[in-house]
Amino acid sequence: MYAVIDLETTGLRTSWHDRVVEAAVIQLDEWGQITSEWCSLVNPDRDMGPQLIHGISAAEARRAPKFDKLAGHLAGLLRKRVLVAHNLRFEAMFLLAEYRRMGIHVPIDADAGLCTMRLASHLLPAAGRSLSDCCRAAGLPKHRPHSALEDARAAARLLGRYLVATGHPPPWTAMATAAAALEWPVVAAEPVVPVQRRSPKVGEEHFLTRLVDRLPRLHQPQGDEYLDVLDKALLDRHISASEADALVATADSFGLARVDVDHLHHEYLLALATAAIEDGVLTAAERDDLDQVASLLGLQNNDVDRALAAAESGNQDAPRRRTEWRLQPGDLLVFTGLMHPPREHWQAEAVAAGLRVGDNVTKQTRLLVAADPDSASGKAKKARQYGIPIVHPAAYRDMLAGLNTPAPAR
Numbered sequence: 001m002y003a004v005i006d007l008e009t010t011g012l013r014t015s016w017h018d019r020v021v022e023a024a025v026i027q028l029d030e031w032g033q034i035t036s037e038w039c040s041l042v043n044p045d046r047d048m049g050p051q052l053i054h055g056i057s058a059a060e061a062r063r064a065p066k067f068d069k070l071a072g073h074l075a076g077l078l079r080k081r082v083l084v085a086h087n088l089r090f091e092a093m094f095l096l097a098e099y100r101r102m103g104i105h106v107p108i109d110a111d112a113g114l115c116t117m118r119l120a121s122h123l124l125p126a127a128g129r130s131l132s133d134c135c136r137a138a139g140l141p142k143h144r145p146h147s148a149l150e151d152a153r154a155a156a157r158l159l160g161r162y163l164v165a166t167g168h169p170p171p172w173t174a175m176a177t178a179a180a181a182l183e184w185p186v187v188a189a190e191p192v193v194p195v196q197r198r199s200p201k202v203g204e205e206h207f208l209t210r211l212v213d214r215l216p217r218l219h220q221p222q223g224d225e226y227l228d229v230l231d232k233a234l235l236d237r238h239i240s241a242s243e244a245d246a247l248v249a250t251a252d253s254f255g256l257a258r259v260d261v262d263h264l265h266h267e268y269l270l271a272l273a274t275a276a277i278e279d280g281v282l283t284a285a286e287r288d289d290l291d292q293v294a295s296l297l298g299l300q301n302n303d304v305d306r307a308l309a310a311a312e313s314g315n316q317d318a319p320r321r322r323t324e325w326r327l328q329p330g331d332l333l334v335f336t337g338l339m340h341p342p343r344e345h346w347q348a349e350a351v352a353a354g355l356r357v358g359d360n361v362t363k364q365t366r367l368l369v370a371a372d373p374d375s376a377s378g379k380a381k382k383a384r385q386y387g388i389p390i391v392h393p394a395a396y397r398d399m400l401a402g403l404n405t406p407a408p409a410r
Helices: 067-078 088-101 116-123 131-137 148-166 173-181 224-236 241-253 258-276 284-296 301-313 343-352 378-386 393-401
Strands: 002-009 020-028 034-041 082-085 332-336 356-358 367-370
Touching: 002 067, 002 088, 002 148, 020 067, 020 088, 020 148, 034 067, 034 148, 067 088, 082 088, 082 148, 082 173, 088 116, 116 131, 116 148, 131 148, 224 241, 224 258, 224 393, 241 378, 258 284, 258 301, 284 301, 332 343, 332 378, 343 356, 343 393, 367 378, 367 393
Parallel strands: 002 082, 332 356, 332 367
Antiparallel strands: 002 020, 020 034
């Protein structure tokens, strides 16, 4: 009878190429009883937009199918049912735009469905416009806003209250008859598993677990290319999901098993430890940095102790020094994503510091600063293609602070 839908999007306007990042559908019978629920994250294949609002990271979205993979199943959930949403015009606009990108016209019309926001002016005249306000006025429990599934559930409960208030049959019975008669195009439903939001308590698995487990270790693993990727990944002392993918792919391409990569990680840590004590003093900040790197590499704090001891003894073969990556005056930067403060502020700050700012990523770009380093924006895709480091604004600010500071003697 009814299909209540809610979407989370990268922005507010399809004309600005904003996309769906999460979709939920709640099906109800004629009495307003929930009969099924469905929800999935959607890979928008672009920047994630206002992540502070919808709370979806690019790392989560990249695990999800793109809309065209979900389109058939979603159409099946909506077909022959009255479409319902809180601000139906907004949801209908994005659904139509997503199907239009596939060259498909679906019979979705905001004026031929039920908008729980518009109905509130008649059935909940004292309520505000928001879904939370309407639910509060209807005596419904609080819900977590800006989650497609939670918002769809709240709108479904609100519709249930409306159905009780209007009696049976409701005044929109003719609309249900018309919806059942609409001709939907055939959209192939692919066997795609929906991807749910990850609980904040559940993190990404460590990338080492994805490497081949094999013994013995290669005698001389060819790790230069791997270490070069690792250098760039650790610039901001964070390994993003995209960088983890690149590390795994590089290891696989050179036949490096987990034991080989583990050996390279110990060598890398030893090189950092050697550099840290070269001036005869190990500061608290240097020790914290070594501990942080060790954790990112799947090593333990006692591995740091051993690396420092080996570096101090001088008995180990001196690891090859790795050139410290630093911003230099005149370097070309590019920014991507929705930032706080606005991107213009960051750009002006960079120019004032003697850096150059570009609009697009080219081979001359030295660094891409991304609101989310796992972004699927066009700029981020180019940066990965060219091997250009991508860092979070917080890490970039630290780099900016050291721009005019002489590099420490090594």
